[in-house]
Amino acid sequence: MSVVDLELLWWEGCPSTERALAELRVALADVGLGDAEIRMREIDNDAKAEQAGFRGSPTILINGEDFAGADGDDIGLGCRVYRRRDGRISPTPDPDDLREALKQAAARER
Amino acid sequence: MSVAIGDKAPEFELPDTEGASWSAPNGDGATVLVFTCNHCPYALAWHDRITEAARDYADRGVRFLAISSNDADRYPRDSYDAMKARVAREDWPMPYLYDQTQAVARAYDAKTTPDVFVVDAEGRLRYRGAPDSDYEDPGQQAQWLREALDAVLGGEQPARAETKPVGCSIKWKA
Numbered sequence: 001m002s003v004v005d006l007e008l009l010w011w012e013g014c015p016s017t018e019r020a021l022a023e024l025r026v027a028l029a030d031v032g033l034g035d036a037e038i039r040m041r042e043i044d045n046d047a048k049a050e051q052a053g054f055r056g057s058p059t060i061l062i063n064g065e066d067f068a069g070a071d072g073d074d075i076g077l078g079c080r081v082y083r084r085r086d087g088r089i090s091p092t093p094d095p096d097d098l099r100e101a102l103k104q105a106a107a108r109e110r
Numbered sequence: 111m112s113v114a115i116g117d118k119a120p121e122f123e124l125p126d127t128e129g130a131s132w133s134a135p136n137g138d139g140a141t142v143l144v145f146t147c148n149h150c151p152y153a154l155a156w157h158d159r160i161t162e163a164a165r166d167y168a169d170r171g172v173r174f175l176a177i178s179s180n181d182a183d184r185y186p187r188d189s190y191d192a193m194k195a196r197v198a199r200e201d202w203p204m205p206y207l208y209d210q211t212q213a214v215a216r217a218y219d220a221k222t223t224p225d226v227f228v229v230d231a232e233g234r235l236r237y238r239g240a241p242d243s244d245y246e247d248p249g250q251q252a253q254w255l256r257e258a259l260d261a262v263l264g265g266e267q268p269a270r271a272e273t274k275p276v277g278c279s280i281k282w283k284a
Contacts, residue, residue: 013278
């Protein structure tokens, strides 16, 4: 069993889900967590968004926490705005940020 | 309803963030319509490339009009006030029009933000789709849009007249 619990929250209004999932899988493999299970959860209405604290698609929960934090985007159905480490705006997280968060989460659980 | 390449583009009149009214097509030259919004990562990623193209083609008689059609009640970041605030803090070379009723987006069958339409001086649609092939690569410089404009300004039909728009879905009113 993996030491991290992963959930990818998505909304169909954004075309970035597949890419986010693929980048998450690569990041997991890079940090030695390639066997981790990723649960997919569709957020399709405002009530679910509110309940989940969903700040846009995709949102990645690592051990139940939004790895990107709670700043920036409002809660609700929308596409999440991420910023790559080089400053570019992107619909998916910077892979280095993902790897760093995964490593830290794994270290806390071990 | 949608408009096909070569069809007459639907006419409209919309207010910008200063309250001035803009109509299109107006018969004075080519017009680029950019359906966009304030918060979509795709629209934001392409924004600088589109504004750069607007500046580059301004002295060639091309008019760029940005249009926000999203439901501002459910998405307050796309409200008219939010549009005004954004234009006030950024340097825009084109007006930002508010399509409150979404009638213009529906008339053009706009799908995403961004979704780009090039209309020639006769008011016919000549290009529709994405600005270029990769929202993540600023080096693309809105190449598909520029190719379409170069063709239209040369009196020709763009070789690549239609591409798949890529971005966030337009937020329609319920």
